[in-house]
Amino acid sequence: MDHISDHVLRALWYLDSMASQGIVLTRNDVNRIATVTPPRDTIYRSFLNPLAGSALFESTVPSRRAQPVATYLVDVDWASETPEGLKITNKGRAILRLSGADEHEHAVNESVVNDVALSPDDPLVYTVLTRRLAAAGEGMLVDPYFKAENLRWIVEATSLKRILISKKASAKERPIISVALGTLPNGQSVEVRATDDANLHDRRIIAADGSVQMIGTSINGIGRHETAMISPEPAIAKAYRDSSEQLWTNAEKVEPRQLKAPVETDEASDRE
Template sequence: MDYVPDHVLRTLWYIDLMARYGNPLPWGDVDRYAQQAVPRDAHRKSPFGGLGEIIGRDGMVIHRPDPVAAYLKGVGWVLEDSGVAKLTPAGRTVLVACGEAADELAAEDPEVADVALDPQDPLVYVQLTRRLQKAGAGLLVDAYFKADSLVWLIESTNLRRVLISSRQPRSERDRQTIAVALATVPNGSDVEVRHTADPSLHDRCVIGEKGDVQLLGSSVNGVGKHLTAVITPSSDISQVYRKKYEALWGDAAKVEPRPMQA
């Protein structure tokens, strides 16, 4: 549905998600979420994502999306009830009309199936976020994770551990940028990032809080650029991944938060 802006639809989905999992989104946080830039294919002026303007590949400045809370309330898609945002029947109809299957929205655990993340899909990061929500306070294994994705990780998922590689030529600079982001972005201290030079770190995966495993076809930085997939392996394969990467995590060095130098 081309006449519903992507960030409006993304916000509707997030309001619905938070309510269904018993953590309704405070009304004051609606625009904060809507205006948070997702980590798409762009180079940011700031050394970490989610703050200020971004510069696209063509060099044009892309401004933060417009606020949506007043609009959503005005058109009757969302209401403010006791200080929190709630989806109305009309808002849910918009979600369904924009491609969200009604039975998927109502399911207790809609993310059991594998999914392809198409870069042409304007909701590609919504799909990724929905899958990662399943992992709870789990571990993201992503050798190429960048500071640009940290704000999105904190605000849109419950993942609280990230394992990165320190073998790449630019890894030292990336770690320094992540260290600044951890000390600077809101709630950065909630996430622990560790790095390892072990050459066996090459696959991307998410190990859930309860031990479930999801395999990622690319780094989260690559979602939105290339066709990729999120796959749930069999239990025996999951056990191998879980054992391997929890061991690497235990031996890895912590990226210590570092305030930005004046």
């Protein structure tokens, strides 16, 4: 394969790597990773030790300093600039997973495993569920049958910012959710939307980093039914992620509403 340049092979590696994570690249994506110069790393070398660089000696003297990386990460779309600062993108998260760095970090932090059973016989079932939802960061919960009584828990125990529900399934529940959004402390930190699209059925969590977890039953049924949370393979995760975003875009916002005092009747009405 000597006739194929390293430049082309690196681009092919990136294309194949992203595909393995369920991410489809555009021409611009591929060109960016092939043309943007990566920042150089630090090189350690000792000018006093003639055997520096051998396996027997490790030098701690930097002979060349590392270059800044933030601009590079943004240029290749592995990170994005937000008002709050830099945030990793789906492509950046995929690179972490492929490199093994993400797995190492999760092992250090003792994060949850990919799949987990939620048994009504487990006294810690709600603790496990809360941990999973909290790990999704500022993600989205897709639950057609979501109920207002779970909103306080979502606001206080997780960082979720979006909840997608079904218009048909929540016809009676939406006014109650509306009041809960308007009256709970920090209730408006979460946006709820309702869709009438018949394609909304499966419950899932779309995490802020783009990862997906499927939930076997509605949040309301956790603790009452045997179910599980499962992370689908990358291609399936991408399909659910894309469809969830499309449903969200076309859904109708459930506006927060505060309760008003009862209407007072006048004396004439009382007499009548």
